[in-house]
Amino acid sequence: MPSLVVSRRRLLVTGLVAPAAWSLAGCLGDDWSDLADVDLTLATGNPGGVFMRYGEALATVLARRLDGLSARTIATDASVENLRLVAEGGADLGFSLGDTASDASRGNGSFAEPLDVQALTRSYDSFVHLVVRADSRITAVKQLAGRRVGLGALSSGTRVTAERILGRNGLGLDDVSASGQSLQDDTAALEAGDLDAFFFVSGLPNEAVLDLSRRTTIRLVDLSESVDPMAETYGPEYVDGLVPASTYDLPDVVPTVSVKNYLVVSSGMSDDVAYAVCRVIFEAQDAIDRIAPGVPQPNLNAAIFTSPLDLHPGALRYFRERG
Known part of the structure; x- marks a missing residue:
């Protein structure tokens, strides 16, 4: 499965990184962008699709903006696979259509039982x-x-x-x-x-x-x-x-x-990491656009509307700060 790996120290280096052990993630220091060693895996979608274009750009910008963080993307069949990967620990973040995420939260459709996933943000439509x-x-x-x-x-x-x-x-x-x-x-x-x-x-x-x-x-x-x-x-x-x-x-x-669409995460992701990722998503959109020109990006006014998925507490903290 193709992957893209990026880190603060090594941008665009291909390799395999295990999903982050969220219980071990350190607290944010005085600088919100200073994280203890964190490896993120983003489950994206099909080559040529927006999930992959946006995901690769986001991974690159996350690694540039967050000290101590590295990130990689993996190409997938998208929503159903991404939700399962996040729930099972094979990925830390994943993109999903809202209808599929709704099924996953309720154990309907392609999912025999509810999956333990939360939303980091509503993204583009x-x-x-x-x-x-x-x-x-x-x-x-x-x-x-x-x-x-x-x-x-x-x-x-x-x-x-x-x-x-x-x-x-x-x-x-x-x-x-x-x-x-x-x-x-x-x-x-x-x-x-x-x-x-x-x-x-x-x-x-x-x-x-x-x-x-x-x-x-x-x-x-x-x-x-x-x-x-x-x-x-x-x-x-x-x-x-x-x-x-x-x-x-x-x-x-x-x-x-x-x-x-939603960007989904496990409920086990640390609040600090979820907060930091949200901040990059909304405050570094110019940098993301330079890497993937014209790619649709989340709108802050719509970001919290992720029903029936709950917002991750770290994301909720960010949105409350932004009012």
């Missing part, structure tokens, strides 16, 4: 992409019946959301020829004509979809009719969203389903 070639006749979800469709990797949040959208439109997995490939594989398959459509849930822009749009003219299918049925069945994690035409050089703005 993601948007459901249902991508087809520009010359495709597919203009609605119901027209995916009998088609070859990428639903996202099996341990991804995209898979959770895509199956729910199919269901709210009267389709089951038996009604499509479903692919469980990665985002990169799905973009290549659509370009080659081996897929008729694929789903992906991402912040804007998604680099893999953007690269595809530069090689092959694409469209995004309007998903506005799926929003209300999704919200009625699964909850307020699903709201209306719009993908601007300029994002992928589309003919027009595309209505779709939007899903909030």
Whole structure:
């Protein structure tokens, strides 16, 4: 599994670092950025996805700003895998779609029992992409019946959301020829004509979809009719969203389903480390943007809205200080 390792002393060095032993983390000194030796592992997502771009930039900036801290990122299938990694101690932080995180907190869907995870912050919002070639006749979800469709990797949040959208439109997995490939594989398959459509849930822009749009003219299918049925069945994690035409050089703005995102951590993370990470996330956004230009970043005004996940006490302390 690819990884990126960064530290205050050694930036961008590849290697393996065990997740931090939070019970051993020292208290913050007079300088909030001075931490006892701490190694962080960030579970991100698919190459070409915003989770990975933002996660790698965040890991680099954390290592630059926090003395005594090193960080690495690991590529994953994203939400479902990330939540399990954090709960089981395989990662210290992980990115997740809000709908998948909600399932994890309650022991629903992909999770047989509730997972011990908390939110560090709500991050940016993601948007459901249902991508087809520009010359495709597919203009609605119901027209995916009998088609070859990428639903996202099996341990991804995209898979959770895509199956729910199919269901709210009267389709089951038996009604499509479903692919469980990665985002990169799905973009290549659509370009080659081996897929008729694929789903992906991402912040804007998604680099893999953007690269595809530069090689092959694409469209995004309007998903506005799926929003209300999704919200009625699964909850307020699903709201209306719009993908601007300029994002992928589309003919027009595309209505779709939007899903909030969380950065999740174990409840065992020390309050000092959670506080310090939150402070970097919100006070070093210019530095993050220089590494990953245009990547969507958390908004302080929305950061505390992580229901049904509880905010980690260290994060709550930071947000209270900021008022």
